[in-house]
Amino acid sequence: MTIDRVHVAVEGPVDDAELDAVHASAFGSGPAGVPWNRRLRHHSLFWVTARSGDKLVGFVNVIGDGGAHAVLLDTCVSPDRQGEGIGRELVRVAAQEARHRGSRWLHADYLSEHASFYEDACGLRPTRAGLLDLTPSTS
Structure with missing residues:
Protein backbone atom coordinates (compact mmCIF):
# COMPACT_ATOMS: atom_id res chain seq x y z
CA MET A 1 0.00 0.00 0.00
CA THR A 2 1.28 3.48 -0.79
CA ILE A 3 0.16 6.75 0.85
CA ASP A 4 1.61 10.12 -0.12
CA ARG A 5 4.78 8.60 -1.66
CA VAL A 6 5.19 6.33 1.37
CA HIS A 7 5.13 2.58 0.74
CA VAL A 8 3.73 0.50 3.62
CA ALA A 9 4.55 -3.22 3.62
CA VAL A 10 4.03 -6.25 5.83
CA GLU A 11 7.41 -7.72 6.73
CA GLY A 12 9.24 -5.15 4.66
CA PRO A 13 13.03 -5.46 4.90
CA VAL A 14 14.73 -3.54 7.70
CA ASP A 15 18.33 -2.94 8.56
CA ASP A 16 19.17 -3.05 12.28
CA ALA A 17 20.90 0.36 12.22
CA GLU A 18 18.15 2.15 10.27
CA LEU A 19 15.39 0.78 12.51
CA ASP A 20 17.42 1.61 15.61
CA ALA A 21 17.80 5.20 14.36
CA VAL A 22 14.07 5.64 13.58
CA HIS A 23 13.10 4.08 16.92
CA ALA A 24 15.57 6.27 18.84
CA SER A 25 14.44 9.49 17.15
CA ALA A 26 10.74 8.69 17.58
CA PHE A 27 11.14 7.80 21.26
CA GLY A 28 13.67 10.57 22.00
CA SER A 29 16.55 8.34 23.00
CA GLY A 30 19.94 7.43 21.64
CA PRO A 31 20.41 4.40 19.38
CA ALA A 32 20.69 1.28 21.51
CA GLY A 33 22.30 -1.12 19.05
CA VAL A 34 19.28 -3.45 19.14
CA PRO A 35 19.57 -6.60 16.99
CA TRP A 36 16.19 -5.91 15.40
CA ASN A 37 16.26 -8.57 12.69
CA ARG A 38 17.02 -11.33 15.18
CA ARG A 39 14.22 -10.11 17.47
CA LEU A 40 11.75 -9.85 14.63
CA ARG A 41 12.50 -13.33 13.29
CA HIS A 42 12.29 -14.98 16.71
CA HIS A 43 9.53 -13.10 18.51
CA SER A 44 7.18 -11.41 16.06
CA LEU A 45 4.03 -12.53 14.34
CA PHE A 46 4.98 -9.94 11.71
CA TRP A 47 5.96 -6.27 11.39
CA VAL A 48 4.95 -3.42 9.14
CA THR A 49 7.34 -0.90 7.60
CA ALA A 50 6.82 2.49 5.96
CA ARG A 51 9.39 3.74 3.47
CA SER A 52 9.76 6.97 1.57
CA GLY A 53 11.96 5.96 -1.32
CA ASP A 54 14.60 3.78 0.30
CA LYS A 55 14.41 5.57 3.67
CA LEU A 56 12.64 3.87 6.59
CA VAL A 57 10.20 6.42 8.07
CA GLY A 58 7.89 4.21 10.14
CA PHE A 59 7.58 0.83 11.78
CA VAL A 60 5.35 -1.26 14.01
CA ASN A 61 6.04 -4.71 15.41
CA VAL A 62 3.23 -7.19 16.14
CA ILE A 63 3.61 -10.04 18.60
CA GLY A 64 0.97 -12.46 19.73
CA PRO A 79 9.60 12.88 13.95
CA ASP A 80 9.92 14.87 10.70
CA ARG A 81 7.14 12.72 9.15
CA GLN A 82 4.70 12.61 12.09
CA GLY A 83 1.24 14.03 11.46
CA GLU A 84 1.07 12.74 7.86
CA GLY A 85 -1.04 9.64 8.62
CA ILE A 86 1.88 7.22 8.41
CA GLY A 87 1.39 5.88 11.94
CA ARG A 88 -2.35 5.48 11.39
CA GLU A 89 -1.65 3.53 8.19
CA LEU A 90 0.91 1.31 9.95
CA VAL A 91 -1.68 0.41 12.60
CA ARG A 92 -4.45 -0.08 10.00
CA VAL A 93 -2.29 -2.48 7.99
CA ALA A 94 -1.18 -4.27 11.19
CA ALA A 95 -4.83 -4.72 12.24
CA GLN A 96 -5.79 -6.02 8.81
CA GLU A 97 -2.88 -8.49 8.75
CA ALA A 98 -3.53 -9.66 12.33
CA ARG A 99 -7.18 -10.29 11.44
CA HIS A 100 -6.09 -12.15 8.30
CA ARG A 101 -3.82 -14.35 10.43
CA GLY A 102 -6.66 -15.26 12.79
CA SER A 103 -6.35 -12.76 15.64
CA ARG A 104 -9.53 -11.42 17.16
CA TRP A 105 -8.07 -8.74 19.44
CA LEU A 106 -5.37 -6.15 18.79
CA HIS A 107 -3.82 -4.73 21.95
CA ALA A 108 -1.56 -1.73 22.52
CA ASP A 109 -0.13 -0.21 25.67
CA TYR A 110 0.43 3.52 25.42
CA LEU A 111 1.03 6.57 27.54
CA SER A 112 -1.83 9.02 28.05
CA GLU A 113 -0.14 11.56 25.77
CA HIS A 114 -0.57 9.08 22.89
CA ALA A 115 -4.23 8.30 23.60
CA SER A 116 -5.58 10.55 20.84
CA PHE A 117 -3.42 8.75 18.27
CA TYR A 118 -4.38 5.23 19.33
CA GLU A 119 -8.00 5.95 20.24
CA ASP A 120 -9.10 8.74 17.88
CA ALA A 121 -6.89 8.11 14.84
CA CYS A 122 -6.64 4.31 15.05
CA GLY A 123 -9.91 3.35 16.74
CA LEU A 124 -8.55 1.45 19.73
CA ARG A 125 -10.72 1.46 22.82
CA PRO A 126 -9.17 2.19 26.20
CA THR A 127 -9.10 -0.72 28.64
CA ARG A 128 -7.59 -1.33 32.04
CA ALA A 129 -4.25 -3.05 32.00
CA GLY A 130 -1.49 -3.68 34.49
CA LEU A 131 2.21 -3.08 34.18
CA LEU A 132 5.06 -4.25 36.37
CA ASP A 133 8.45 -2.52 36.06
CA LEU A 134 11.07 -5.29 36.06
CA THR A 135 14.04 -2.90 36.07
CA PRO A 136 16.24 -3.62 39.09
CA SER A 137 15.92 -0.88 41.69
CA THR A 138 18.99 1.21 42.39
CA SER A 139 18.21 1.93 46.03
Whole structure:
Protein backbone atom coordinates (compact mmCIF):
# COMPACT_ATOMS: atom_id res chain seq x y z
CA MET A 1 0.00 0.00 0.00
CA THR A 2 1.28 3.48 -0.79
CA ILE A 3 0.16 6.75 0.85
CA ASP A 4 1.61 10.12 -0.12
CA ARG A 5 4.78 8.60 -1.66
CA VAL A 6 5.19 6.33 1.37
CA HIS A 7 5.13 2.58 0.74
CA VAL A 8 3.73 0.50 3.62
CA ALA A 9 4.55 -3.22 3.62
CA VAL A 10 4.03 -6.25 5.83
CA GLU A 11 7.41 -7.72 6.73
CA GLY A 12 9.24 -5.15 4.66
CA PRO A 13 13.03 -5.46 4.90
CA VAL A 14 14.73 -3.54 7.70
CA ASP A 15 18.33 -2.94 8.56
CA ASP A 16 19.17 -3.05 12.28
CA ALA A 17 20.90 0.36 12.22
CA GLU A 18 18.15 2.15 10.27
CA LEU A 19 15.39 0.78 12.51
CA ASP A 20 17.42 1.61 15.61
CA ALA A 21 17.80 5.20 14.36
CA VAL A 22 14.07 5.64 13.58
CA HIS A 23 13.10 4.08 16.92
CA ALA A 24 15.57 6.27 18.84
CA SER A 25 14.44 9.49 17.15
CA ALA A 26 10.74 8.69 17.58
CA PHE A 27 11.14 7.80 21.26
CA GLY A 28 13.67 10.57 22.00
CA SER A 29 16.55 8.34 23.00
CA GLY A 30 19.94 7.43 21.64
CA PRO A 31 20.41 4.40 19.38
CA ALA A 32 20.69 1.28 21.51
CA GLY A 33 22.30 -1.12 19.05
CA VAL A 34 19.28 -3.45 19.14
CA PRO A 35 19.57 -6.60 16.99
CA TRP A 36 16.19 -5.91 15.40
CA ASN A 37 16.26 -8.57 12.69
CA ARG A 38 17.02 -11.33 15.18
CA ARG A 39 14.22 -10.11 17.47
CA LEU A 40 11.75 -9.85 14.63
CA ARG A 41 12.50 -13.33 13.29
CA HIS A 42 12.29 -14.98 16.71
CA HIS A 43 9.53 -13.10 18.51
CA SER A 44 7.18 -11.41 16.06
CA LEU A 45 4.03 -12.53 14.34
CA PHE A 46 4.98 -9.94 11.71
CA TRP A 47 5.96 -6.27 11.39
CA VAL A 48 4.95 -3.42 9.14
CA THR A 49 7.34 -0.90 7.60
CA ALA A 50 6.82 2.49 5.96
CA ARG A 51 9.39 3.74 3.47
CA SER A 52 9.76 6.97 1.57
CA GLY A 53 11.96 5.96 -1.32
CA ASP A 54 14.60 3.78 0.30
CA LYS A 55 14.41 5.57 3.67
CA LEU A 56 12.64 3.87 6.59
CA VAL A 57 10.20 6.42 8.07
CA GLY A 58 7.89 4.21 10.14
CA PHE A 59 7.58 0.83 11.78
CA VAL A 60 5.35 -1.26 14.01
CA ASN A 61 6.04 -4.71 15.41
CA VAL A 62 3.23 -7.19 16.14
CA ILE A 63 3.61 -10.04 18.60
CA GLY A 64 0.97 -12.46 19.73
CA ASP A 65 -0.12 -15.58 21.52
CA GLY A 66 -0.54 -17.62 18.34
CA GLY A 67 -4.29 -17.35 18.67
CA ALA A 68 -6.80 -14.61 19.34
CA HIS A 69 -4.46 -11.91 20.67
CA ALA A 70 -2.01 -9.68 18.79
CA VAL A 71 -0.09 -6.81 20.38
CA LEU A 72 1.36 -3.67 18.80
CA LEU A 73 4.90 -2.84 19.93
CA ASP A 74 7.36 -0.11 19.01
CA THR A 75 4.97 1.91 16.85
CA CYS A 76 7.22 4.68 15.59
CA VAL A 77 7.38 7.30 12.86
CA SER A 78 10.31 9.60 12.16
CA PRO A 79 9.60 12.88 13.95
CA ASP A 80 9.92 14.87 10.70
CA ARG A 81 7.14 12.72 9.15
CA GLN A 82 4.70 12.61 12.09
CA GLY A 83 1.24 14.03 11.46
CA GLU A 84 1.07 12.74 7.86
CA GLY A 85 -1.04 9.64 8.62
CA ILE A 86 1.88 7.22 8.41
CA GLY A 87 1.39 5.88 11.94
CA ARG A 88 -2.35 5.48 11.39
CA GLU A 89 -1.65 3.53 8.19
CA LEU A 90 0.91 1.31 9.95
CA VAL A 91 -1.68 0.41 12.60
CA ARG A 92 -4.45 -0.08 10.00
CA VAL A 93 -2.29 -2.48 7.99
CA ALA A 94 -1.18 -4.27 11.19
CA ALA A 95 -4.83 -4.72 12.24
CA GLN A 96 -5.79 -6.02 8.81
CA GLU A 97 -2.88 -8.49 8.75
CA ALA A 98 -3.53 -9.66 12.33
CA ARG A 99 -7.18 -10.29 11.44
CA HIS A 100 -6.09 -12.15 8.30
CA ARG A 101 -3.82 -14.35 10.43
CA GLY A 102 -6.66 -15.26 12.79
CA SER A 103 -6.35 -12.76 15.64
CA ARG A 104 -9.53 -11.42 17.16
CA TRP A 105 -8.07 -8.74 19.44
CA LEU A 106 -5.37 -6.15 18.79
CA HIS A 107 -3.82 -4.73 21.95
CA ALA A 108 -1.56 -1.73 22.52
CA ASP A 109 -0.13 -0.21 25.67
CA TYR A 110 0.43 3.52 25.42
CA LEU A 111 1.03 6.57 27.54
CA SER A 112 -1.83 9.02 28.05
CA GLU A 113 -0.14 11.56 25.77
CA HIS A 114 -0.57 9.08 22.89
CA ALA A 115 -4.23 8.30 23.60
CA SER A 116 -5.58 10.55 20.84
CA PHE A 117 -3.42 8.75 18.27
CA TYR A 118 -4.38 5.23 19.33
CA GLU A 119 -8.00 5.95 20.24
CA ASP A 120 -9.10 8.74 17.88
CA ALA A 121 -6.89 8.11 14.84
CA CYS A 122 -6.64 4.31 15.05
CA GLY A 123 -9.91 3.35 16.74
CA LEU A 124 -8.55 1.45 19.73
CA ARG A 125 -10.72 1.46 22.82
CA PRO A 126 -9.17 2.19 26.20
CA THR A 127 -9.10 -0.72 28.64
CA ARG A 128 -7.59 -1.33 32.04
CA ALA A 129 -4.25 -3.05 32.00
CA GLY A 130 -1.49 -3.68 34.49
CA LEU A 131 2.21 -3.08 34.18
CA LEU A 132 5.06 -4.25 36.37
CA ASP A 133 8.45 -2.52 36.06
CA LEU A 134 11.07 -5.29 36.06
CA THR A 135 14.04 -2.90 36.07
CA PRO A 136 16.24 -3.62 39.09
CA SER A 137 15.92 -0.88 41.69
CA THR A 138 18.99 1.21 42.39
CA SER A 139 18.21 1.93 46.03
